[in-house]
Amino acid sequence: MDKLLVSDVGRKCGFPMNESATSLEVLGWSRQGIAYPQLTDTQGVSRVVVEHRGAYEILGPFGAHEAILETASRQIADDPTDYPAVGDWVVHSLEPIDNRRVGIIEVLPRRSSMLRRAPGSAPVPQVVGANIDVLALVVSVDQEIDEHLIERYLVTAEGGNASPIIVVNKSDLGGAGKVRDRLEQRGIRCPIYLVSAKNENPHDQLVELLNQGSTVAVTGSSGVGKSTLVNQMVGDVVLATGAVTSEGSGRHTTVRRELLLAQGGVLIDTPGLREVQIWEELGLETVFHEIAAVATACRFADCSHRNEPSCAVKQATGDGRIDPSRLASYLALCEELSDLTDEIDEYQRSQRRRRDARQN
Ligand SMILES: Nc1nc2c(ncn2[C@@H]2O[C@H](COP(=O)(O)OP(=O)(O)O)[C@@H](O)[C@H]2O)c(=O)[nH]1
Numbered sequence: 001m002d003k004l005l006v007s008d009v010g011r012k013c014g015f016p017m018n019e020s021a022t023s024l025e026v027l028g029w030s031r032q033g034i035a036y037p038q039l040t041d042t043q044g045v046s047r048v049v050v051e052h053r054g055a056y057e058i059l060g061p062f063g064a065h066e067a068i069l070e071t072a073s074r075q076i077a078d079d080p081t082d083y084p085a086v087g088d089w090v091v092h093s094l095e096p097i098d099n100r101r102v103g104i105i106e107v108l109p110r111r112s113s114m115l116r117r118a119p120g121s122a123p124v125p126q127v128v129g130a131n132i133d134v135l136a137l138v139v140s141v142d143q144e145i146d147e148h149l150i151e152r153y154l155v156t157a158e159g160g161n162a163s164p165i166i167v168v169n170k171s172d173l174g175g176a177g178k179v180r181d182r183l184e185q186r187g188i189r190c191p192i193y194l195v196s197a198k199n200e201n202p203h204d205q206l207v208e209l210l211n212q213g214s215t216v217a218v219t220g221s222s223g224v225g226k227s228t229l230v231n232q233m234v235g236d237v238v239l240a241t242g243a244v245t246s247e248g249s250g251r252h253t254t255v256r257r258e259l260l261l262a263q264g265g266v267l268i269d270t271p272g273l274r275e276v277q278i279w280e281e282l283g284l285e286t287v288f289h290e291i292a293a294v295a296t297a298c299r300f301a302d303c304s305h306r307n308e309p310s311c312a313v314k315q316a317t318g319d320g321r322i323d324p325s326r327l328a329s330y331l332a333l334c335e336e337l338s339d340l341t342d343e344i345d346e347y348q349r350s351q352r353r354r355r356d357a358r359q360n
């Protein structure tokens with residue numbers, strides 16, 4: 001593991017070590033099972049902690065730096081998901097490539113990625129969080145629990161290869177057990193923790209999770225207590241180093257880090273994660289396990305569970321084995337995905353037409 005700590009490479013290059021130097025281990029590397037890349041003497045590996053428009057803050061064995069994409073990697077990045085996102089591990093130059101920012105040469109293959117539709121009219125995906133081990137969806141006892149929204153998050157997590165958990169916050173107000181019972185009765189199978197972010201001590205199971213070196217992304221609606229929870233987990237010591245200063249335009253701007261070290265692990269709190277829109281159907285079967293199990297008995301393999309004859313899912317809903325509200329939630333997500341597929345097809349056709357027109 002020595003190789004991953006502040007290494008001889010930096011010293012050899014005379015690269016100024018800044019005091020934020022953080023080992024990859026501390027940044028959550030070891031749980032991720034990503035192969036360490038071949039590096040030259042003038043390259044390092046760091047993790048993206050904040051993404052700005054076209055620029056990044058990275059943290060690693062060589063300290064905290066502002067970074068931009070190398071020209072060569074900018075040319076490779078023709079798919080929006082090729083660009084670095086918060087949580088990514090990147091290979092970068094040790095020396096600045098303009099007079100202050102280091103250059104990102106490569107984004108290492110991701111173990112997981114949280115996708116949403118990119119802002120703007122084109123139906124293209126955007127990575128809002130990368131290499132997340134656990135997606136913690138926070139709900140609270142003093143806000144209406146929206147099961148459809150919860151299921152949407154669960155599908156996004158499962159589809160992106162992160163393990164979901166549900167955190168029922170503000171348990172000090174009472175009624176948290178009831179929320180858990182309701183979710184479990186509905187058929188939601190992921191771990192559900194009852195916590196109070198206002199407690200002096202953070203919740204044992206969350207601490208345990210971070211202690212294993214996990215990267216945990218926190219998401220949920222406004223007001224459920226995400227910020228309070230993150231502060232509770234992070235504690236004062238790390239918060240003090242939680243801001244990076246950049247001397248960009250001659251004045252000091254404090255940048256909010258979206259990736260924080262906490263309890264031996266890593267917490268990610270990106271605003272983009274709060275507007276997830278499902279992008280792929282991968283997680284549907286896992287989240288709606290009871291529907292998937294029954295659907296194998298439908299007469300048609302591509303049964304949409306709407307009007308087809310001999311639909312086992314409709315039958316199971318009729319005789320109470322499947323909750324009609326779960327089916328509604330499932331069908332709504334299927335319809336959204338099918339609309340998205342149509343939109344992507346149309347978009348790609350128009351792109352092709354435009355390309356052909358240019359060539360003629
Ligand atoms: N009673 C109680 N209030 C909480 C708890 N966690 C957060 N709050 C309060 O809920 C409000 C919203 O919290 P905040 O962290 O800003 O929510 P966010 O929008 O999800 O980041 C604030 O007034 C917090 O003090 C909790 O565990 N118990």
Ligand SMILES: [Mg+2]
Pocket residue numbers: 226227228
């Ligand atoms: Mg907040």
